[in-house]
Amino acid sequence: MIRDLTPSQPLPRSLSPLPDEILPGYLMRLAHRAGTTVDEIAHRTGLRGPRVRNPMLLSYLHTLDETRLQALAEATRLTPAEARSLLLGPLAARYGPLDPHYTRRATPMRVINNNPWVWTTTWRYCPQCLAGDPDDAIQQLHGGAWRRHWRLPPVFSCLTHRRLLRHLCPGCHTLVATAEMIDRTDEDDLHPTQCRRRGCGTQLADPQGHAEPGLDASTRRVLDRLQRRFARLLSPSAPPTVRSTGWPIPAAQYFMDLRTVTALTLLSWPAARPLCATPLLAQVLDAEAAWRHREYERLLHGAKKHSSQAFLRPAVDALAGAAAWDVADRLLRLNEAQSHEALTPLTETAASRATALASYLRHLPGSSLPLQLALTPRAPRGPGRRWQANALDERDRWRTQTAAGPVAIA
Ligand SMILES: [Zn+2]
Numbered sequence: 001m002i003r004d005l006t007p008s009q010p011l012p013r014s015l016s017p018l019p020d021e022i023l024p025g026y027l028m029r030l031a032h033r034a035g036t037t038v039d040e041i042a043h044r045t046g047l048r049g050p051r052v053r054n055p056m057l058l059s060y061l062h063t064l065d066e067t068r069l070q071a072l073a074e075a076t077r078l079t080p081a082e083a084r085s086l087l088l089g090p091l092a093a094r095y096g097p098l099d100p101h102y103t104r105r106a107t108p109m110r111v112i113n114n115n116p117w118v119w120t121t122t123w124r125y126c127p128q129c130l131a132g133d134p135d136d137a138i139q140q141l142h143g144g145a146w147r148r149h150w151r152l153p154p155v156f157s158c159l160t161h162r163r164l165l166r167h168l169c170p171g172c173h174t175l176v177a178t179a180e181m182i183d184r185t186d187e188d189d190l191h192p193t194q195c196r197r198r199g200c201g202t203q204l205a206d207p208q209g210h211a212e213p214g215l216d217a218s219t220r221r222v223l224d225r226l227q228r229r230f231a232r233l234l235s236p237s238a239p240p241t242v243r244s245t246g247w248p249i250p251a252a253q254y255f256m257d258l259r260t261v262t263a264l265t266l267l268s269w270p271a272a273r274p275l276c277a278t279p280l281l282a283q284v285l286d287a288e289a290a291w292r293h294r295e296y297e298r299l300l301h302g303a304k305k306h307s308s309q310a311f312l313r314p315a316v317d318a319l320a321g322a323a324a325w326d327v328a329d330r331l332l333r334l335n336e337a338q339s340h341e342a343l344t345p346l347t348e349t350a351a352s353r354a355t356a357l358a359s360y361l362r363h364l365p366g367s368s369l370p371l372q373l374a375l376t377p378r379a380p381r382g383p384g385r386r387w388q389a390n391a392l393d394e395r396d397r398w399r400t401q402t403a404a405g406p407v408a409i410a
């Protein structure tokens with residue numbers, strides 16, 4: 001182990017980050033290359049103190065203050081921009097759930113903590129990507145990248161290897177997850193792509209990518225198309241706006257709308273069942289919605305509140321998540337009149353089952369105004385009328401502002 005250097009001195013050997021690599025994955029590869037522990041690397045890069053048990057904060061996944069960013073860059077011989085590219089914060093420009101503006105969470109800590117639309121301690125993965133490039137000696141030694149985009153629930157498949165992301169370890173058959181940013185940081189003999197659950201240690205990387213669940217050809221086509229669409233929305237080079245219920249909104253906010261309509265779809269299931277693209281996706285959603293309703297009842301009658309989370313949490317299973325998002329995406333891609341008509345049976349069924357929750361979902365913080373209007377009856381009563389009048393005015397002002405803007409993704 002390297003004990004005698006202060007945190008700001010460069011490491012004797014560093015590593016170039018891989019494309020889309022996330023900070024904890026990079027730290028594990030650095031530790032493996034140096035033959036030391038993640039704790040040692042975290043201390044040397046200024047991410048944790050030297051003595052007391054002081055784990056790296058989960059908020060570091062999102063943002064590092066300038067002092068820490070500088071220390072990390074200096075120790076690893078990266079530029080500050082390269083160091084920043086290991087974080088989730090820069091993805092907020094295209095992914096609303098990471099953006100304090102849409103989440104009403106003031107700090108990176110609050111954006112990350114208890115935010116179900118970011119996998120902070122869940123490590124979904126493509127086993128073939130983790131195996132690394134066969135022509136790259138460094139990757140063959142230390143593994144491929146744990147990718148930043150795998151932490152975004154709407155990234156459910158690998159388009160390179162045409163497979164769904166895994167969430168279970170094939171050895172211990174439990175969720176690949178950590179209690180902290182990285183677990184077992186005091187051990188120096190773990191490979192970066194091993195399961196870190198105690199007593200397991202299964203190698204998660206698999207160059208052959210065995211055991212992909214059987215998907216029929218039409219389901220695979222639907223999911224590929226959906227994943228390509230989400231990838232385009234998340235791309236920094238794509239147009240800044242996209243249509244939601246017929247209206248241009250910021251691409252980042254589209255994922256807030258997707259979250260709302262997914263929750264509504266599950267709460268009102270099977271109202272949206274005719275929109276399922278294939279029989280398999282409909283069956284998957286039958287099971288998922290049934291589970292969500294049981295979970296809702298459990299939370300409703302339990303000591304813990306937040307029963308709405310039974311519908312608002314994204315599915316960790318890639319197929320179940322994608323099945324719900326495909327329906328929600330189909331609804332959001334309709335024009336204003338069509339979406340209002342298609343969403344009405346969902347809002348009515350939801351209101352008949354859980355009035356307060358349906359009303360909460362209609363005006364969920366972060367949802368676009370066009371979606372909130374599409375979820376509102378055409379002639380609301382009481383205070384809803386004033387809200388609707390103001391919302392229509394605001395939507396018209398937004399239309400005027402964006403009329404001369406760039407062409408949106410349809
Ligand atoms: Zn892959």
Ligand SMILES: [Zn+2]
Binds near residue numbers: 173195196200202
């Ligand atoms: Zn395991």
